[in-house]
Each structure stands twice: as C-alpha cells, then as structure tokens.
Amino acid sequence: KQEVTQIPAALSVPEGENLVLNCSFTDSAIYNLQWFRQDPGKGLTSLLLIQSSQREQTSGRLNASLDKSSGRSTLYIAASQPGDSATYLCAVKAAGNMLTFGGGTRLMVKP
Amino acid sequence: SAVISQKPSRDICQRGTSLTIQCQVDSQVTMMFWYRQQPGQSLTLIATANQGSEATYESGFVIDKFPISRPNLTFSTLTVSNMSPEDSSIYLCSVGGGTLGDTQYFGPGTRLTVL
Numbered sequence: 001k002q003e004v005t006q007i008p009a010a011l012s013v014p015e016g017e018n019l020v021l022n023c024s025f026t027d028s029a030i031y032n033l034q035w036f037r038q039d040p041g042k043g044l045t046s047l048l049l050i051q052s053s054q055r056e057q058t059s060g061r062l063n064a065s066l067d068k069s070s071g072r073s074t075l076y077i078a079a080s081q082p083g084d085s086a087t088y089l090c091a092v093k094a095a096g097n098m099l100t101f102g103g104g105t106r107l108m109v110k111p
Numbered sequence: 112s113a114v115i116s117q118k119p120s121r122d123i124c125q126r127g128t129s130l131t132i133q134c135q136v137d138s139q140v141t142m143m144f145w146y147r148q149q150p151g152q153s154l155t156l157i158a159t160a161n162q163g164s165e166a167t168y169e170s171g172f173v174i175d176k177f178p179i180s181r182p183n184l185t186f187s188t189l190t191v192s193n194m195s196p197e198d199s200s201i202y203l204c205s206v207g208g209g210t211l212g213d214t215q216y217f218g219p220g221t222r223l224t225v226l
Contacts, residue, residue, distance in 0.1 A: 032213055043203055044154075044217035046112075051213065089153065091215075097142055097207070098169070099215060101153040 002027045002094055006102035013080055014110050021075040021105045023090035028068050034099070035064050035075050036089045044089065048075070080109045113138055113206055115218035123224045124194055131190045132221045134204030139184035141208025145177070148201040148220070157202075160187040184209075194225045 003026045013019055023033070032051045036044040048057045048064040050073065056065040063076040073090055087106045091099040114137040124130050134143065143160040158166040158179055166179035181187040191198050201222050207215040 034215060036217070041201075041220075041222065043115075043219040046214055046216055049214045091154075093213075093215075097144075097159070098156055099144075099154075099205075101155075103153045 002030075002092060002100045004090060004092055004100050004102035006088075006090060006105050008105060009103065010106040010108075012108045012110065015080060015082060017080050017109075018076070018078050019080055019107075021077070021088050021090075021107070023073040023075070023102055025071045025073075025092050025100075027094065028071050030068065030092045030094050033064075033066055033073050033090060033092050035062075035073075036091065038087045038089060038104070040087075047088075077107075080107075082109050082111050085109050112214075113140065113211055113216045115204060115206060115216060117202075117204055117218040117221050119221060120219065121222040121224075123226065125226055126195055128194055129190055129192045130194065130223060131188050132202055132204075132223075134187045134189070134218055136185050136204075136206050138211070139209055140206040140211060141184075142206060142215075143181060143187045144205040144207075144215075145179060145187070145189045146203045146205060146217075148203060150199070154203065157189070160189075191223065194223075196225045199223055199225045 007022045035047045050066040061078040087104045089104045091101045118133045145157040146154045158168040160181040178190045201220040203220045204218040
C-alpha cells in the first residue's frame, strides 16, 4: 500500500526566505506526482504536476523535483511571500488513477 | 484547467438525516472522484464516479452510506446517508482526464457539520 509522508508538518519563516518542502513515498511505481496548495477551509489548487519520466517542473517561483527511484520529491519556493501561507500537499498517482495524499506541510510566511 | 462548482458550500445537519452534494464541471471529463477531508487530516478517496454505472468504492466506504450518481460527463452527486457527527468533514469533488490531461483538479469543497 502506497504511503506518502511530508516533512516538516509545519514551517514558519520570515518573508523573503527560500524554502524546501519534502515529500516521500514508499512505492516508486507511480505515474505522476502532483503538488497542491490548500488555503484554510478551501479546496485544492494544483501547483505542479511531474510525470514519472520527468525530473522537475517549474512555475514562477515554484520548482518541484522528482527522484522516483528514491521515492522523493521536493517543492522549492523562492523568495517567499506572506501570500504563500497555506497548506501544501503532495499526492502520487499509481494504478487505478487513485491519488494518495501526504499529510501536508502547513506554511506560514511572516511579514 | 477546469472550473468546478459544488453545492452546497457548507451545511449543518442533524444526526440521522441525509445530504446530497452536487458537483458540476465546465467541460466533459473522463474521471470524477469524491474525497473526504476530516478535520486536521489529509484527503481520502471515497469513490470514483463512473458515468452510467455504479461507482467504484475504496476500502472502508460503501454504497449504502455514500451513494453516488454520475448521469453525464459533467455532473455528479454524492449523498451522505444517515449522518452521524463522525461524518463531519469537507467533501471534495475532483476531476481529470480527457482534455484536462493528467492533472487532477479539485472543487471548492462542501463543509459538512453534523450535530
């Protein structure tokens, strides 16, 4: 059974810092990995999708990497801003189109 | 991308009653899913809504408790039946496939509180 772990569970940083969120998964037989953002009481916003054949994806200040063989992904946020404060979730897709989610990293960026 | 709406956005219900949640997407999609997010926890897949046939349920979820309909490629409903306080969660509709490719998109969620 696939298990997804995110570290740290919570993170508080001053504005302007570069930061890294970590995601690990136990079964490397995945189709893709997706990073989401969730604001309190809201749904999920898709940030980046990395196919199993890819190593990284970039969107603006966000960069996600994938090392499928070691079961790891990182989300790098450059020059963090207070508006980046949210919970960040990673999810892996394997057979059957099912997404397995990690527990999330709750990020607070202080002005 | 996809624009997904859910109704209601939130509700407070009495124990023993049922609530039907609607999910509407602005384009035809191959896959529709229903997830649950219990307070302070991550998302758990309830079922895959299949057009024109019975939904496929994940372990721990059954049709009698969570009946699902999907009459066409843009609409689905999830009913939470005979509710108890343990059903208090956010219920999220998700779509993917077709013109959306491999990215999975989520609706805004329905926040359910059962008293």
